[in-house]
Amino acid sequence: MPELPEVQTIINGLNRIVIAKTISSIIEKRQGTLVFEKGLKICEFGKIKSIERRGKYIIIKTSKDLKLIVHLRMTGKLIFEKDLNNTSSHSRAEIIFSDKTKLIFDDVRTFGKIQIVNSNEIINALQKLGIEPLSDEFNAEYLKNKLKNRKAPIKNVLLDQTVIAGLGNIYVAEILFRAKIHPAIPANKIETVSLKRIVLETKNVMQEAIKHNGTTISDYRSVEDKTGEFQNFLKVYSKKICECGVEIQKIKQAGRSTYFCHKCQNYET
Ligand SMILES: [Zn+2]
Numbered sequence: 001m002p003e004l005p006e007v008q009t010i011i012n013g014l015n016r017i018v019i020a021k022t023i024s025s026i027i028e029k030r031q032g033t034l035v036f037e038k039g040l041k042i043c044e045f046g047k048i049k050s051i052e053r054r055g056k057y058i059i060i061k062t063s064k065d066l067k068l069i070v071h072l073r074m075t076g077k078l079i080f081e082k083d084l085n086n087t088s089s090h091s092r093a094e095i096i097f098s099d100k101t102k103l104i105f106d107d108v109r110t111f112g113k114i115q116i117v118n119s120n121e122i123i124n125a126l127q128k129l130g131i132e133p134l135s136d137e138f139n140a141e142y143l144k145n146k147l148k149n150r151k152a153p154i155k156n157v158l159l160d161q162t163v164i165a166g167l168g169n170i171y172v173a174e175i176l177f178r179a180k181i182h183p184a185i186p187a188n189k190i191e192t193v194s195l196k197r198i199v200l201e202t203k204n205v206m207q208e209a210i211k212h213n214g215t216t217i218s219d220y221r222s223v224e225d226k227t228g229e230f231q232n233f234l235k236v237y238s239k240k241i242c243e244c245g246v247e248i249q250k251i252k253q254a255g256r257s258t259y260f261c262h263k264c265q266n267y268e269t
Helices: 004-017 140-147 154-159 169-179 192-211
Strands: 022-028 034-036 046-054 057-062 066-071 076-081 091-097 102-107 113-118 249-253 256-260
Touching: 004 046, 004 057, 004 076, 004 192, 022 046, 066 076, 140 154, 140 192, 154 169, 169 192, 169 256
Parallel strands: 034 113
Antiparallel strands: 022 091, 046 057, 057 066, 066 113, 076 102, 091 102, 249 256
8 A cells, every 4th residue: 555655756756747737637437436526517627736745645736726636545556648548457547638648547456536626625534634744743742642542552553644644554564663662562651762763763764765766565656657665675564584583573453464573672662
């Protein structure tokens, strides 16, 4: 599933390729992929004015005050295509530009969506999102406040998008490994000194992963159809042996696989 660094890499690619292009139409290839705001009347889509990220969402703003909010979910991809006659094997929707190029929304598992709304309309899911991990406001104090009443394991709480926006299973495993925190510790039991390590390593991991264009474990690709490189720098996720020589443990937490080293990530808080 694309997490913050993959979504940011996609946005960086979109900003190189499709900014200022005029959208002539948006074609739905699979019913239910496009979700229009109720009562919205569109005469023209306009030019792409800006492309921004919030959590794992891509927000494309146009000169006609429309927002296309793309949520890639499990397997969604945006593929730029220069030839209108070409498509991809799992094309669900296509944004057609006036210069006869297009952006294909390809999604094998079909959980992804593109919401089309008026600029002033507020999206519920976006409103509930927690803090951006790379913002200055994300610090130990913020985390302490958010975690004080949460008895759930720290791993599960870090995945909660209403606490921190953009983290997923791969990066939370790496963050907790680097911060030397056991993933099953109740979130409210973690001391400030450890919270500071979590904050620091969250920022480090996010920045490094963006620098390496994200992580490709299975099907993530950038807009230019390139894989990420951060999979070469993972220390614990999907690994068998830790750099300390001990076997990596794999457990299930809230239905998701958690990887950790019981020697490097001890149970102390
Ligand atoms: Zn270890």
